[in-house]
Amino acid sequence: MSENLKQFEDKMNKSIDALAEEFTSIRAGRANPHILDKLKVDYYGTPSSLQQVANVSVPEPRMIQIQPWESSLIKLIEKAILQSDLGLNPTNDGKAIRIMFPELTEERRKDLVKDIKKKGEAAKVAIRNIRRDANDLFKKQNKASEVTEDELKTLEEKSQKLTDKAIADIDKMIDVKSKEILTV
Numbered sequence: 645m646s647e648n649l650k651q652f653e654d655k656m657n658k659s660i661d662a663l664a665e666e667f668t669s670i671r672a673g674r675a676n677p678h679i680l681d682k683l684k685v686d687y688y689g690t691p692s693s694l695q696q697v698a699n700v701s702v703p704e705p706r707m708i709q710i711q712p713w714e715s716s717l718i719k720l721i722e723k724a725i726l727q728s729d730l731g732l733n734p735t736n737d738g739k740a741i742r743i744m745f746p747e748l749t750e751e752r753r754k755d756l757v758k759d760i761k762k763k764g765e766a767a768k769v770a771i772r773n774i775r776r777d778a779n780d781l782f783k784k785q786n787k788a789s790e791v792t793e794d795e796l797k798t799l800e801e802k803s804q805k806l807t808d809k810a811i812a813d814i815d816k817m818i819d820v821k822s823k824e825i826l827t828v
Contacts, residue, residue: 648785649802652778656771656810663767663814667821669730670756675708675745677701679732685717685724694721710734710741748825757822764818768811775807 668678677700684691694700698712698721712718718736725734725743734741748756779800786796 648778648781649799649806652774652803653806655774656806659767659770659774660810660813660817663763663817666763667760667817670760670821670825675702675704675706675743677708679730680708680710680725683724683728683730685720687717687720694724697721706745706747708743708745710743711739712741715739753825756825760818760821760825764814767814771807771810771814775803778803 668676669682670679680694680700683694685694685697686692687697694710697714697717698710701709701711703709710721712721715738718738718741722734722736722741725732725741732743734743736742782791782796782799782803785791786793791799
């Protein structure tokens with residue numbers, strides 16, 4: 645009985661983790677090397693993450709510097725950045741790639757906050773769907789006489805508490821990221 649609840653709690657946590665990962669790829673006007681985490685570079689025929697083929701650093705608040713371990717990778721890394729949907733313009737000096745982050749306009753900041761809220765809402769919907777699936781399973785178990793009416797009520801209350809906690813966590817994440825974006 646409780647292993648089912650644990651399974652649904654794990655699913656909710658995965659939804660929250662996915663949202664957190666999505667939020668790391670949203671630019672806040674400051675250089676954040678994590679926006680490059682999903683980028684893959686063709687390294688001798690193997691798609692490799694940028695961190696596996698180069699040193700990624702933030703020498704200045706608005707700049708990311710990528711120092712490939714092999715100079716032959718510079719063009720490949722630059723091409724991967726340009727082909728990504730990150731909207732970044734890399735420059736290279738033959739030894740390293742630099743990505744400058746322009747100051748975000750007020751309008752762009754507001755658009756990013758809207759996007760954050762939209763992603764947060766999608767995560768909340770996913771959480772509510774997980775709760776619905778949990779309650780459906782508990783009702784089926786009740787019909788099959790695997791759980792009593794009292795146990796059903798307790799399980800539904802616990803799944804609601806998990807849902808409330810997950811949604812509160814998502815709201816907090818939205819607030820934190822929104823403040824980060826709106827801070828000039």
